[in-house]
Every structure is written in structure tokens, then in C-alpha cells.
Amino acid sequence: MSANRIPVAIVGANGYSGEELCSILARHPGVRIAAVSSRQHAGKPVGEVLPRLAGTGDFAGLVFSEPVVPSLLGAGAEYFFLALPHGLAAEFAVPLHKAGKRVVDLSADFRLRDAGVYREFYGGVHPAAELLKDAVYGLPELHREEIRSAALVGSAGCYPTSVLLPLVPLLKAGLVLPGGISVSSASGVSGAGRKAEAALLFGECNESLRAYGLPKHRHLSEIEQELSLAAGRNVAIAFVPHLAPMTRGIHTTIFAKPAPGADGDSILAALERAYAGEPFVRVSKNLPDTKNTAGTNFCDISVRFDGRTGTVVLLSAEDNLVKGAAGQAVQNFNLMAGLDEAAGLR
Amino acid sequence: MSANRIPVAIVGANGYSGEELCSILARHPGVRIAAVSSRQHAGKPVGEVLPRLAGTGDFAGLVFSEPVVPSLLGAGAEYFFLALPHGLAAEFAVPLHKAGKRVVDLSADFRLRDAGVYREFYGGVHPAAELLKDAVYGLPELHREEIRSAALVGSAGCYPTSVLLPLVPLLKAGLVLPGGISVSSASGVSGAGRKAEAALLFGECNESLRAYGLPKHRHLSEIEQELSLAAGRNVAIAFVPHLAPMTRGIHTTIFAKPAPGADGDSILAALERAYAGEPFVRVSKNLPDTKNTAGTNFCDISVRFDGRTGTVVLLSAEDNLVKGAAGQAVQNFNLMAGLDEAAGLR
């Protein structure tokens, strides 16, 4: 069986998304871990730095390599997962792409089609603008076919996934109006990464709920790009992210206006139709709860209609590290590699 | 000093609000605990049922009494705090009021001016509709003068306080429009009370974020009553409450439309003016965080203006058990009794 397994590399494995990615790939029946790199931990056994991975699958004896392109290429991987900060990811994507390797980037570097929008939201010239036209936005439920053949996928972000999956089918079907959409999301603290910052200490996050990143969170750029595509016109939304005292999970609450004639039932039915065949979207009458998606690649969606104010309330929940990051990346990879889309993700 | 202390009684002390109330009154320099009652625990020492209160102030040797009006009256209290479920509170408020005692009710029974609205939201005939005209809505920042002389105060609810304090001054000043307001709130689990329900177990609430009570939470009734008063016209809002994995705290995020000419600066300035002399409202440029209000009677407020979509985002945080319940009740009591409004609450 080993002979058939696809060799993959993970670049930047010691953040939360990277660790989750390793954890998923360790039990993926179709891959072989060719290399795992970490600038900070090069030379150390993976299981010592990330004890959760000790003794699991290919990681049992693996040592972190230097994140250097030639040696990464030398390890024989065909697919590369980049779990790096934005900006840095492009530095690896460019040469790997040139070398003919297929790349799944978990950062924001290849999610936007327009380098100008990147500059506006990320505050710098895009490090590889020439590649944007080749890159595909990695949300399988929206771009499955393009992902299959893509050489470079910018795997969709955590907040965007939770906002786009409920809204896109409704905007496409004209069931909600594209104007006046307001979104309130809450994320577990792992969404901020494994950074030694005082604001992320247990003592600062426990029993704490707070908004941040207002009024123009970076994820707005990809959210509005995809909402505009779906609506066929420019869509701008008000978006307020919050930090909640939990490790994993994103919960999103969306306030929107129904198109004339639309109501809770027709919207629920439209969502059920849109996701009937999807392996990782669960539409339900029951309100979603982050804990039911923890450790899974599911995004759970529901809807309520507030007749008193004429408001459609869409609600979604997902695990920010799985469907919002590492699971999504593997789902994209499965499509690219022609594997069962759910391999390693069940 | 003991001679001057005002005798008070707490009816229903073993819920979270009741326990917090006891804890505040234990260190209040101006009161003497004449009686504490609990149907479930009558006859037991308070410190055994609520070990946090053991050995604190008047509770050191106190035993729970039966919640029976004659014996409550016999204990000599002049002020009565009712920390009971709605409906049950009125059963005590009526005879205590008739007996000439002053009552601070923490339940929803005396917050609404209109018995019809009560029936719509609470699903039954109001148990003491004739008293509604005498009752005052117990949010000191809005109704301070009426509270001073009130015989019966319906102390404001937790969500309502967090929504009304940011919005009321802006509606009064005409700085935000009364239409199209959407509110997303998240509460700590203590807000649901000390009820032995599976949905409130640690294993169900930890790592969980979920909306509930949609689309017509009971607190909407008092929120809209007071918003309408402030705006001088009927106001209806979309309101989505969530349960967050923390014990205490409410965080509220409000999306509203600015009146022509209003922006973030003018709105912040208006809030600062409105609350300049208030002991328990802190307006700041910094985004509020529930943890900074935990165990205090403060409500923290800030604002952001999203110029991209023309949205005013108001944010507030409070401790649901203090400013949202027991602290507010004591603040109301202090006003009624002619004491320093902040006594026991610093």
C-alpha cells in the first residue's frame, strides 16, 4: 500500500493549523509524509516538539527539516502544504510552483484575485502577483472543478468559510438581498495562532469575550470577493469578529434582508438543496453549536426568520482548525490528487 | 453603626443572582440582613448551602428561612429583594407591597408597563397587572429619579442593560436611526440560572458557542419598550443571544445606521457626555472585554464606525450577575434608600 501513497510535505508545521494538518495527514490512507519543516525546530524529532503527534503514523520517527526549497524538493514530495504566515508563504509557493509541484497554501497569499485588494487589506505589495491568475480559491463547495486541476490553491480562511457557505447559495438564488448584510462571528483562541503574545494568555482569554480587528478585518477581502461573485455585483458587509474563551470553533451569525417573497422555509429549503450532496456541510433546523463540529470537517448551518423586523438570521459553526484551515486544505488536496474528497477527514 | 443599618431580606437566595446579591450585601456598609429565604434549603445554614458565603458578614450564623410572607414580614426587613423566577416573584411582591414594604424585584415581573406585552412574551396573564403602573423600570442611568421614590422596582435585565446603555442616549440625541438595528449578544452560562438541565452541563457548554431563544427572546420586550421611549416612536430590533463558554459576562455588539452627519467621533463624544457623571458606565475608545467587568458593577461601552458600509458598531460588556442583576438591584436599592448610589458596589 505504501507504494501507492502520495508523498507530501508540510512547510511550517508547528503552528496550530500546521499541527492539525499533520494530525489529519497522519491518519490519511492515501499519503506518505515526505518532509515536515519548521524553521524554529529544525533538527528536532516532531514528536518532541508536538507531543500530540508522537508515535502517530509517519511522524513516529520523523525529524523537522529546515524550510529550504531545495531540500524540500529533494525529499521527493509531489504536493506541498504551506502553513506559514502570509507573505512568507509566497516565498515558498513561487519556487515550488516553478518546479512543477502542486501547492495548497493555508495562508491568505493566494486567496485574492486582485493584487490591489491584497495591498489594501494586507498593507504591502503582493509578493507574487503574477501567480494570482493561476491560483484557485480553495473552498471546494464553491470551486470544486477548478480546484481539481489547479496547480496552486489558496485554501479558504476560517471566518470566510463560515460566512460564505450560508450566504453564497442564497445570493446566487436571489433569496437574500446583497445590501445591508451584518455579520457577527466568534472564534476560539487557536484562530490567533501559537504566538507568544500577552493578549493570548490563558489569563487574558479565559472568562473573556471581546471584539477585535474592527472595522476592517483582513478576511473581509476574500469574503466580499466571493460574495460579489455569487451576487453578480459588488457586495460590502459589516463584519465584527470576536474572541471567545475556547480553543477551537467559529460561530457566525448573519443578519440579512430577504428578497421579496423569501422566508425562513424557502431559505432553509434552498440551503438543503444546495448542500444535499456535500460531504461536509450539514444543514439543519437545529441551531448549530461549535462543539458538534470540533475535530470534524463539518460546517453546520441553520436559519431563522424574524418576521417582526423582516430579518433573515443565518447561523453557522465549524472547527476553525479543520474546516476553517487544515481539513479544508486536505479536502482541496484530495480533489487535486483525484482521491476520495473525504479521505482522511471522516 | 449596626443601629443605623437598614434591615433587608433576600427572597430566593440560592440561584446565581441571589447568591451574588448576598455576596454584595454582605459587604454593604449600610444594610443588615434580616432574613434570607430559600424554599429548597429552608432550615439549613446559609454557609453550608452556599460555601462561598460561609463566614462572611451577617451570613456567618444565618439560616435559610421559609419563603413565607408573614414570617418574612416578621423578620423586620424594610426592603425586600426578590430573586425568584418570573411569575413567582409577583406572588411575593403583591403582599409585601400591600404591607408597605419597598421591593426590588430581580425578575421580569415588573419591568414592562403593558400587561399585554407581558402576555405576548411570557405566555400568560400577568400575575399582578394592577401593580404595573406603580412599578419603575430599574435601570438607574435611565430612570434615576423615579427609582428614588418608587415602592416597587423591576430591576433591569442582563441583556437589556447591555443593549440599552449604548443605544438610549444615541436614540435620544437622534444620532442613530431607530430602524434596522441588529444586536448580537453572548452571555456566560450563569445567565441561564442554577438549573439542573443537561444543556447547561459543563460538558455541553465548554468549547461550545451557540445561539438560542430565536427569534423572540423574552428580554426583547423590555429592550424595545425602553428603546421606543428613547426614540419617541416604536422601535423593533433583531436580537440574537448566544451562550458562551464562560461563567460570567455579557458582550453585546450592535449594528445600527447613523443619522445623517453622525460618525464615530460624534457618537463617542455623545456617549462620553451622556455618561460623564455616571459611577458605573465607562465609555472608552478601547473595545470592551467581559473580563474587565467581572465582579464589578461597570458596563463598559465603545463604538466603531464602519465607513465602508455606513454602519455604527456599538459594543458593550458587563458582568451579567452584577450590573446585569444583583449589582443593579443594589444600585436601585441605594437610590430608594437615599444611600450613596455606589455603596457596597465599589
Next chain:
Amino acid sequence: MSANRIPVAIVGANGYSGEELCSILARHPGVRIAAVSSRQHAGKPVGEVLPRLAGTGDFAGLVFSEPVVPSLLGAGAEYFFLALPHGLAAEFAVPLHKAGKRVVDLSADFRLRDAGVYREFYGGVHPAAELLKDAVYGLPELHREEIRSAALVGSAGCYPTSVLLPLVPLLKAGLVLPGGISVSSASGVSGAGRKAEAALLFGECNESLRAYGLPKHRHLSEIEQELSLAAGRNVAIAFVPHLAPMTRGIHTTIFAKPAPGADGDSILAALERAYAGEPFVRVSKNLPDTKNTAGTNFCDISVRFDGRTGTVVLLSAEDNLVKGAAGQAVQNFNLMAGLDEAAGLR
């Protein structure tokens, strides 16, 4: 592939262990879910009662059946997992055993060899004492060979697993003394089950650490049974369990006296030897942490030697719902069914 999968049934699936068991079996490549029963939820779709399981594997369309032996037998299962309270489990184990089915019991009913000890610790006559001689204590690292051929396995408990895995090899090797052992364990709240009790509410468990069940926790009976077997003499220990504010995980700290000549290095080496080939025990120089075992079937073990007082300190961590319950049950099942011991558990 479906043709080869072994049909299994889960009796009592809506507790935490039962839900975890379903979750593991849903991704187990070698089983088919023939029936899932729940007294409380019979007739309801599994995915509605346990939304985490919605749309996963065989549970996608499954409905809870009544926990009635004839209908359970009728569903065609060959193996039965009992995730029921002690006492009740035996009521199912007896007829299923008689019907020739193989049973993995997650309760305490078949962990003890001596019905007298059961009566002492569980406070009643053993409900099926005649079966005890056929039952095998289901801790694979200690009784692998007996488990393979057992008709009835009493899968080891959560605390016992965390105490036995560090101590048994050392007692067998004579490296620690059997007298004077003291154990302090802390468990996540899921260990107490999904019972609607006030003491298990979020508001009671968050920011709470407390001992309970002193001085004679029921799990002591199986711990001492197995320690005595290992030491070849009666062993009695002091055991203090605590509840910690987390959903999952057990951490155990053991104070023991070294045999003459034994020290930290020789003890670490002995543990490494004992578990060298084990798929689910990780011995390390690093101190164990519950979070590294969460969602896995690993038990992590380390040791420190305190030369100042001549004390061996053994430390272990596991997920109480996996290696401490459902994962262990599946590991036992895999052995009984002749499958890869780690199937479904990686």
C-alpha cells in the same frame, strides 16, 4: 468491503462514553453498525439527538432502537458494546452472553473477579456473579491474550487505566514497593457522565477544582485487584480523585517508594521496555499533559525521582473518554475480533 465488516451494536449510546464510542466506530473500517439503542431516545434519528454524529458513516440514517434484548439480537450484531450504568449493564450482558454473543462492557459490572469486593464497593449483590469467572479485565496491556478469546470483557475504567499502566510493570519488576502508595488524580467533567445534576453545571465546574468521592472511590476496587495481581500480594493505596475544569482528560500523579537500588533512570528504562511494542502507551522523559492525549487512545507516562525524600513520582495522562472508556473498548473489541488492535483508533 461492506460484506466483510463485522456487525456490532451499541447499547446505551447517549452518554458521553457511548457517544464517543459511536464516533470511533463510525470511522472504524472493520465494523458495520447494526443497532444503536437508547431508552430515552428510542425512535429518534441518532443525528438529531447527537448532532456531532449527524452525517457520519453508518449513523447518517440510523434511528435509536429500544434497548430490548430480542430486538437487539434481531438486528444481527455479533458484538455488543454496553455503555450503561453499572448494574444495568449486567441485565443485558447475561442474555446476550447466553445467546452466544460477545460482549464488551464499559461499565464496572465485569471488572472484578470477586463478587464480595463488588458488594463492598458498589453496595449491592452482584447482578450476575456467575459470569465473573468468564469475564476478562479489559486492559489490553495487561491481559491481551485472555481478551482475544474472551466472550465477555469488562473494559477497564478511566482512573484505573491511568494508575495501572504506570505502576503494574514496576510492581512486577519489583522496582517500587507495594506499600505506601498514594495517588492524586484529576478528571475532566465528562467522567461524571451526562447527568442533569446541579454539581455538574458549567457554573459549578468552571474555575473549580475539588476532590470528591473520598476516601473510598469505587474504582479503587479494580485498581487494587490488578495491583495485587502484579505485586503478588495484597496492595492497598490511598487514592484521591479530583474534578478539574475541563471536558476531557485524566491526569494522575503517583507517589511511591523505590525498591532498594531503583532510581529515576532505572524506572524510566523499565517503563520504556515494558511498553516498547505497545501501540497506545507513550513513555517519555517529558511530563505528560492531558491535552496531548485528547481525542486519542494514548496513555502518556513519565517519571521523576525526588532524591530529597526518596520518592518515585509517576505521572500519566489520557483521554478519559477514549483510552479511559470508548477507545479502550474498541481496542478490546479489535483483539476479540482478530482485527488490527489499532483499527479505528489511529
Next chain:
Amino acid sequence: MSANRIPVAIVGANGYSGEELCSILARHPGVRIAAVSSRQHAGKPVGEVLPRLAGTGDFAGLVFSEPVVPSLLGAGAEYFFLALPHGLAAEFAVPLHKAGKRVVDLSADFRLRDAGVYREFYGGVHPAAELLKDAVYGLPELHREEIRSAALVGSAGCYPTSVLLPLVPLLKAGLVLPGGISVSSASGVSGAGRKAEAALLFGECNESLRAYGLPKHRHLSEIEQELSLAAGRNVAIAFVPHLAPMTRGIHTTIFAKPAPGADGDSILAALERAYAGEPFVRVSKNLPDTKNTAGTNFCDISVRFDGRTGTVVLLSAEDNLVKGAAGQAVQNFNLMAGLDEAAGLR
């Protein structure tokens, strides 16, 4: 009243203990805050750095000063609280002491009587060994009279308080043996301070329970100093501290051997006698729980006797930031200043 308030200064106010100290002193009726210093935040308003303190008591308009001795002296304080890392505290204590000011040090610098023990446990020459003979160990229940007249108090540490309060009276009374004592403690994460370290991130501490600092935690030095004093002979104990997923609280479980004739009842009675008049020690038959001490200056103590193994199990709980740090410091200060010992602490 202001005229009579004692001017105090807090040096190093932006750690967790320092912030808690400010919070307690803000409501202390007998003190006036003359200065608050912070190297990192000098020049900034206190309420901006520590929003919890905004608008509370003297902190309303206060700005952090530079921690420089001359300017601290110039601010007119008579008492100085040092909430600084060990080593650094002595740099302030020496000149303040020389200037005739009375000092309450929350660090470990003045807790030990023997500079050699300091070197052994803290790994360096004591920075002010000549002052050790003047310093008093600041645990009021043990050294109340010396504290009253002390110029320099080394306020007792968090773990030591939780270990000493249960054990000292029993060792003094000869009810437990001084040999073979083992202690397992668990602390909330605030005990590690507000340091931007990856190991203290929310994502690393939530759902995590782990031992650390083995086998020779620094606090052992002061624990054994005081146990030895009580026993009249050298006492060495095995001590295992753990980090638990909560912000505040220490829970300590002590395994000890009873002296001949002692049992659970006689030990409970001895503890009740020892602490009958103490304002901040609660002895109870009920097992202590950290949540009942959160935000209070209480240490709760109970005992169980395990007749099966002949083990006395002592259990205690406290808030590590209050009775374990800031509250204890204020209790010491109250004694030194001749105030009500409980002022500001009720």
C-alpha cells in the same frame, strides 16, 4: 476621612498579583494610593493599561510612575508593596528599608531565613542577605505578632499558604508525623504570571492538566522552613505542583501519616480549634472547592481519614491571587499599620 488614610505605593503593578493588589487597595477604606509604578507602562494612565481598574477609587486619574526609588519616596508613601520578580524586589526593599519605610514584599526575596537555602532553590547569591534577619515571614496565622512590628515582611507564597495552613497546627500538636508527607497541588494559570510565554497561551492551557517544576519547586524552601519550625525538627516533603485550566485558585491535597491515636475526628477538631478565631481560614467537614474562595481572602480546609491505608488526607483551597498573594499582603499590611486585620478584604 481622606486625611486619616495611610499613603501607600505599589511597585510593579501590572502583573496579576499587582493588579489584584490595586483592586483590593482601591476599595480599602484606610489607604490612599500615593504612587503606582510600572517600568513598562510608566507615563500611561493606570486605567488604560489595566482597564479593570479604570474609574475605581484612587486609580481613576492615576498615571504609572517610573519605578525609581527617589521619586517613589517623593510621592509620600509610608508603606510600600513590592509586586516584582524575586531578585528585583530586593533592589527596592533595601533602599526603602534604609529610608525608614515599611515594606510588604510579595516576592520570595524575604521569605527565607537562611541565605544558603535561597541560593540552593533560587540559584544565586541572595541580593540582600543582611536584611533577612529583620524580615518576617508574612503568614499572619503563623506569625501575627512579629508581623505587627516588622519593618519588612516577606508575604507568604501561594502554594506555601495552602500547604502550611492545614499542616502546621497538626505538626505542632503532634497529630501527624513529620515524615513521609506527600503533597499534590494544582494552580490556576495566573499563578505563572502575565508573561508572554507560549506555554501559558490559552490554547496550551485550556483542556490541559500537567505537572511542572519537578522535583524541586522553589516554594518548597519556604514550605519546609515553616514545617520544620512547627515540627521542631527538619521536615522534607514530596511536592508536585500542577497547572490546571482555570485562571485563579489553588487546590492542595496532602497525604500524611497520623500520629498514634489520631484519626479524622481528632484532626478535624484540632484544625477547628486552631482556626476558631481566624478571620480568613474556614475549616469544614465539606471538601473545599477553589470556586468558593475565588475573589476572597479565605483558605478553606478539610480532612478525610483513610482507614484502609492509615492515611490522613488534608485538603485546602484558596485564591492564589488573594490569600496566595495580594490579599495576604494587605492582611500583613493591616497588621503592620494597626488597622482592622480584615480591612479591605471582606
